[in-house]
């Protein structure tokens with residue numbers, strides 16, 4: 001049985017899906033999930049678990065799926081993860097759990113992510129509540145930011161009986177899950193909102209439109225509003241630009257702006273007021289997940305879309321699945337290509353992207369082959385929109401308004417790896433704000449560790 | 463939800479609203495702004511804080527109807543609610559951090575254009591309340607578009623008004639008045655200009671000739687207002703700044719106004735309009751004068 005190929009997952013066909021924003025992957029049916037679960041060998045020393053950052057007991061939940069006990073499976077997952085419907089969809093499984101699956105050595109790994117997603121979706125549709133909160137213990141914790149780190153930390157603390165308030169700068173909770181990752185990979189209404197509703201049911205209060213450092217400071221939360229501890233999960237939202245000529249022209253966006261207009265503000269829907277401008281031909285500069293999301297969004301808005309990346313295809317940092325999906329949807333990959341200037345007309349609008357060709361040279365200290373410019377290879381791509389997707393760093397809003405909060409040279413908050421404790425007493429941090437841009441599951445893991453540490457600190461300091 | 467407790471029309475197309483937002487009122491400082499979103503489908507509209515009342519927990523905004531979003535906002539009445547009201551955003555005016563005694567030694571003049579008179583108001587109020595005597599020039603298209611003149615006088619500021627068509631006070635541009643005052647011997651140490659980009663550009667050009675320190679307040683296109691999207695980027699000297707977190711006030715002699723004006727027109731120029739019309743039906747509304 002184990003030699004059998006993976007049960008394929010149904011997807012919207014590429015031609016159709018580039019015309020809509022509905023989810024691409026349709027997920028398993030019960031029969032398909034059971035069949036896929038049956039491929040799992042239920043290893044004693046399951047390698048897959050070790051590479052899941054929150055150590056979900058994979059063989060155990062998969063065993064329940066084999067027997068069709070989905071509610072049981074959901075409970076197993078809930079012990080380790082607060083957002084399985086999200087992680088099942090967006091985790092880079094091929095380098096985490098599935099990357100270590102024993103079946104992957106000779107054939108195809110168990111589709112752990114797709115199974116996790118199936119279980120979480122089933123539990124939601126059948127309204128299984130996996131957890132209940134302990135009685136209130138009279139302590140108050142403030143959580144800053146409602147991305148995966150903040151949501152997880154808040155959820156864990158609420159379960160333990162803490163009175164938790166999440167403060168979110170934007171008008172909608174969810175962090176990157178609502179403003180960054182597009183609808184066609186992670187449905188907002190059915191998946192993200194549902195997860196947030198679950199938190200509210202546990203008694204977590206969410207105050208939107210509160211920018212910590214501006215509306216109220218961390219010191220005010222601790223000293224005036226009676227919070228016993230603070231967790232910072234403010235992410236890494238500050239976009240980088242290349243610093244090349246023409247970058248402030250009309251038609252040049254950061255991926256964050258482009259995606260926020262479309263995801264958070266729903267610019268693609270006629271009845272929403274926020275405008276979005278996508279020209280006829282778009283160049284997305286960068287090769288990560290964010291670049292793929294921006295490119296696939298631009299394609300859906302009707303543009304001829306190019307990914308412009310300076311290394312070769314093998315080095316693309318994006319998930320293989322995303323690259324594959326992008327190609328299916330007609331996104332053109334211009335690899336080994338590096339922009340040097342954005343050309344602009346007399347009114348300040350983009351007319352083209354000047355690029356040079358690159359080739360891979362000697363490996364650098366990190367083992368990656370460094371791209372070097374090919375002599376006399378300059379050329380111009382005629383485009384009317386350029387989307388810069390070069391990464392992000394943490395926003396200094398909080399660090400600059402909190403005395404004694406240590407940050408490193410990348411603007412990341414310095415926090416203990418095991419507990420999340422910062423250089424300030426009673427102030428913890430985790431997720432992208434600490435690590436720089438990373439992944440949903442790592443942010444969740446950090447939120448979890450911090451929740452445990454906050455609990456220990458507050459319980460011992462009675 | 464944020465309740466509108468008062469609404470008044472100050473001029474044709476210009477409205478004032480007091481909105482209940484206790485957290486914002488408590489932390490607001492002159493120079494900062496808020497972002498309001500009327501309802502679920504609305505966009506995030508940046509507006510300068512015009513006044514705040516920490517006791518009542520209200521924040522005053524003044525806005526001019528230009529396009530879809532501000533026109534929709536004008537339909538809201540006292541007693542209605544906005545779904546979102548975030549702030550205070552941006553940095554407070556620089557003078558807030560100076561010694562009061564040093565400020566009292568300075569001669570400060572504000573130059574306000576159209577609806578830009580509204581953001582000038584809290585700054586003048588703050589200074590006058592600290593005992594710093596300031597001058598204000600208000601420029602408007604015509605008599606009807608002059609706002610907050612009496613309120614500014616009531617604070618004790620010396621107010622000069624000029625209109626484009628001469629229908630009220632004197633005829634001419636704010637720069638004419640400023641130049642006259644300077645040439646008549648008033649030695650200003652600091653000019654603070656808030657109004658249409660083109661007005662600020664020419665004020666800065668004039669004050670550069672006289673080497674007077676000049677602060678202006680930019681109103682670029684914004685989305686989040688928290689430093690996350692970069693839509694609001696502006697060139698100031700050799701640097702790229704995000705107006706929502708590094709500004710909105712900058713050194714008027716360093717700002718690249720031409721670029722800022724081009725960027726602001728992104729969704730407004732012929733091209734922009736055509737683009738939008740093509741992409742999601744007719745979107746941009748009429749647009750005239752004012753704080754743009």
Ligand SMILES: Cc1cc2nc3c(=O)[nH]c(=O)nc-3n(C[C@H](O)[C@H](O)[C@H](O)COP(=O)(O)OP(=O)(O)OC[C@H]3O[C@@H](n4cnc5c(N)ncnc54)[C@H](O)[C@@H]3O)c2cc1C
Nearest residue numbers: 145147148149169175176180212235431432438439440443
């Ligand atoms: C487009 C895109 C696609 C991605 N795709 C994937 C993927 O497929 N798989 C994957 O694992 N990861 C992906 N990531 C990365 C992943 O989303 C992040 O690593 C993760 O969301 C980090 O979580 P977080 O909780 O630390 O921060 P965030 O999700 O960034 O949330 C931080 C929240 O804090 C709020 N905030 C910030 N400052 C303040 C303040 N001063 N006061 C109040 N609130 C504040 C922000 O508004 C935000 O809501 C993607 C990221 C992007 C941008």
Ligand SMILES: Cc1cc2nc3c(=O)[nH]c(=O)nc-3n(C[C@H](O)[C@H](O)[C@H](O)COP(=O)(O)OP(=O)(O)OC[C@H]3O[C@@H](n4cnc5c(N)ncnc54)[C@H](O)[C@@H]3O)c2cc1C
Nearest residue numbers: 508509510524525526528529530531532681682683729747
């Ligand atoms: C920091 C700041 C403070 C401001 N303070 C005030 C104020 O106190 N009073 C006031 O009347 N106006 C103020 N503005 C301008 C106000 O935000 C715009 O007039 C408003 O967004 C126009 O929206 P609209 O849909 O009605 O107009 P339209 O002309 O139809 O706008 C089309 C699109 O362009 C964008 N846009 C157009 N002009 C601006 C602009 N100037 N700023 C930001 N986005 C713009 C909007 O996103 C909109 O979707 C301020 C802007 C900023 C950035």
Ligand code: SF4
Nearest residue numbers: 052087091096097113
């Ligand atoms: S959370 Fe992510 S890494 Fe862990 S099992 Fe699920 S998909 Fe794999």
Ligand code: SF4
Nearest residue numbers: 040041043048101102
């Ligand atoms: S390593 Fe693979 S086969 Fe073994 S338990 Fe994990 S998922 Fe199942």
Ligand code: FES
Nearest residue numbers: 687689691692706
């Ligand atoms: S408005 Fe998004 S960074 Fe300033």
